Amino acid sequence: MFFQVLGAVAEFEHALTSERTMDGLAAASARGRTGGQKPKFGPRQVQLAREMYDSGDCTAQQIADEFGVSRPTVHRFLGKTVHAQPTGST
Known part of the structure; x- marks a missing residue:
């Protein structure tokens, strides 16, 4: 008992x-507060990482080393960005 x-x-x-x-x-x-860890990349850093990756000069590992994050973090943020498709005149 x-x-x-x-x-x-x-x-x-x-x-x-x-x-x-x-x-x-x-x-x-x-x-207006949210929980969790702050993002590793800011909008400007995501843009720079995208430009570095799209140029073909840098691998995801090189970008990760440059920004001090892991390679999966780079892939996660690059996957979130949406490419604007160029509109060509026909």
Whole structure:
């Protein structure tokens, strides 16, 4: 019976912690804050990395070494950018 009481108290404590966490996240969201790590690349860096990669002079590993990030990070950011298709007159 003693362990059942301890289990019930622990479960109640967990529920309170979870509720407080959700309230805190909701309050932060209302203030415009988001969680998580800041992006490794800014918009200008993404543009420079895209230009370096598209020119064919640099590999993804060379770009990663230049910016101090991992190669998968370079591929992730290069994959997010959308190429504007040139519109030629016909």
